[in-house]
Amino acid sequence: MAKALAFPSVAWFDAVRAVFNSDERYRGAGGGRCDCVVGLKIGEAVFVLAFEGVECVSAVAADDAALVDVDFFLAMSAEDWREMITNIAENDGADLHHTLNTLDLARDEGLAASRHGDQFREDLFFRYNQTLQFFFDASARVKTAVDNGKLVKL
Amino acid sequence: MARADAPKTGGKADGAAQEQAEAPRKYEPKYNWMNKSRQWGVRVPPGKAGLKLGDLNVGVYGEIPGHWTDETRNPRGAVARRGMPPVGYAVRDKAGLWADSAADLYEEAIQRRWAPATDVPWNTIEPLPDDVEHAVCQVCTELIGYANVDIEAITGWQHRMSYGYHEVKQFLATAGFDAARHFECFRKRALVNGGGLGLEGPGRVNRLILESRGGWTEAVVYLLLLRGVFTMTLYKHLERHAHNDAERFIYGHALTDKARHVTYGLEHLKFAIAHVDDQRQIVATLFAFGDGGLARDLADPVLKEALAVIFGGSVRGAVKKGLAGYGDFMRDFLGTLLAMCRYIDVPRDPARLPAALKEFAPVGDVAA
Numbered sequence: 001m002a003k004a005l006a007f008p009s010v011a012w013f014d015a016v017r018a019v020f021n022s023d024e025r026y027r028g029a030g031g032g033r034c035d036c037v038v039g040l041k042i043g044e045a046v047f048v049l050a051f052e053g054v055e056c057v058s059a060v061a062a063d064d065a066a067l068v069d070v071d072f073f074l075a076m077s078a079e080d081w082r083e084m085i086t087n088i089a090e091n092d093g094a095d096l097h098h099t100l101n102t103l104d105l106a107r108d109e110g111l112a113a114s115r116h117g118d119q120f121r122e123d124l125f126f127r128y129n130q131t132l133q134f135f136f137d138a139s140a141r142v143k144t145a146v147d148n149g150k151l152v153k154l
Numbered sequence: 155m156a157r158a159d160a161p162k163t164g165g166k167a168d169g170a171a172q173e174q175a176e177a178p179r180k181y182e183p184k185y186n187w188m189n190k191s192r193q194w195g196v197r198v199p200p201g202k203a204g205l206k207l208g209d210l211n212v213g214v215y216g217e218i219p220g221h222w223t224d225e226t227r228n229p230r231g232a233v234a235r236r237g238m239p240p241v242g243y244a245v246r247d248k249a250g251l252w253a254d255s256a257a258d259l260y261e262e263a264i265q266r267r268w269a270p271a272t273d274v275p276w277n278t279i280e281p282l283p284d285d286v287e288h289a290v291c292q293v294c295t296e297l298i299g300y301a302n303v304d305i306e307a308i309t310g311w312q313h314r315m316s317y318g319y320h321e322v323k324q325f326l327a328t329a330g331f332d333a334a335r336h337f338e339c340f341r342k343r344a345l346v347n348g349g350g351l352g353l354e355g356p357g358r359v360n361r362l363i364l365e366s367r368g369g370w371t372e373a374v375v376y377l378l379l380l381r382g383v384f385t386m387t388l389y390k391h392l393e394r395h396a397h398n399d400a401e402r403f404i405y406g407h408a409l410t411d412k413a414r415h416v417t418y419g420l421e422h423l424k425f426a427i428a429h430v431d432d433q434r435q436i437v438a439t440l441f442a443f444g445d446g447g448l449a450r451d452l453a454d455p456v457l458k459e460a461l462a463v464i465f466g467g468s469v470r471g472a473v474k475k476g477l478a479g480y481g482d483f484m485r486d487f488l489g490t491l492l493a494m495c496r497y498i499d500v501p502r503d504p505a506r507l508p509a510a511l512k513e514f515a516p517v518g519d520v521a522a
Contacts, residue, residue: 028268028273029268029269029273029407030266030267030268030273030406030407030410031266032262032265032266032267033203033261033262033265033266035203052202052203053202053203053204054203054265096396096399096402099393099394099402099406101390101393101394101406101409102393102394104390105390105391105394105482105486106394117497118497119420119493119494119497120255120417120420120421120497123413123416123417123420126386126390126409126410126413127262127410127413127414127417128410129406129409129410129413130266130406130407130410131266133406
């Protein structure tokens, strides 16, 4: 039986990458080529995902300074991230209230942001929105433990 | 064999000569065209994302001049044939249509395509309260109109653009197809759940778009920035208030498509402003005209009321929650539009917007 991986962690993102990269369904129906570098600010923790072609090619832990260089970053409290990941696990994909777009609109400060002021790079969030959604939806197939050790998917 | 009406000669040798003269002439190919290439021996290797259109811009094939003198359909890099009549392309300056991202956006559109008939989970649609179904169908009617204008405007300009800038023509072909897909899926959504089409929109901005006579850049201001950002923001908020997975899929995917169109629009305007004297001021003037058209469109209450019903969940909810949601949508739209105007170096002063727009302009958003 697979060991539950802690969210957030590089090991967890690598497991999601493995699911995402190997499932051809994510390449059709509006998915497909995606070239961007995405920061994730999960509470105080920072991770950087790199997408090339039809794959997510790397996930690394980083620090706040790295968010200057990414195309855009998604920032929420650790609690909100856990809620989103839990919702995805419970519904085999985000429900209507937990899509990246809905979460972006639901917060005063938005979900997606950038520090470079380059509109072209910031708009990649919308151009690749479905691929990013597919990526996080793929986490429903990863046995996950949130950082207090509670399993969200068996 | 001699023809029946040919004069008789009687001699054997004469007959042979006549047969030879009447035999079909043997075709002897010369293959001279094989020497006609401006650059031969090109080998472009495919990259991780395949062999992309932009990768082919090597050697003479990547020479993209500021003005395209050829007036025929000669593909860029090919040898021109003498005596070809001009086609009469109206847009022959690179500044009139170019965006560096066009080739990549074309690839992106091709690779990220989707099919409304089979990809949308239509079976997730269930009966909605009558007022909500009316509102959804009314909004779909408006969006069908927008998509129709997209198709007409893009195809109306596409054939006037010279072949020297094929990346843009090809990207716009995908944008036209995206618009056709949006037309299709909103029509399907309106007719799939017991409703029907509603009232046609007022269409002032439609006219501005379709009657742009000053060039493709003018059409881009109205079609891809003013209307494009409005529609893109609408998709975002409709996805947030989707009633089922089918609507969520439609709005989410239409949003992605529209984001590509807006990206091209932004990059083109940035390029045009950087390369044409006075273009910055012209774009600012066009926006001022566009603001007026949009304000008059929004003075018509139909779209606002329909959105308020969707955002509020019912006619009853429209009054407070729904109108608040409409305000959120308008603030998001104007905040995004003004930020994009700053990005292309055409900062706008919210204080000078028409009243119907000014009330939603972000506080503190001032021209640089």
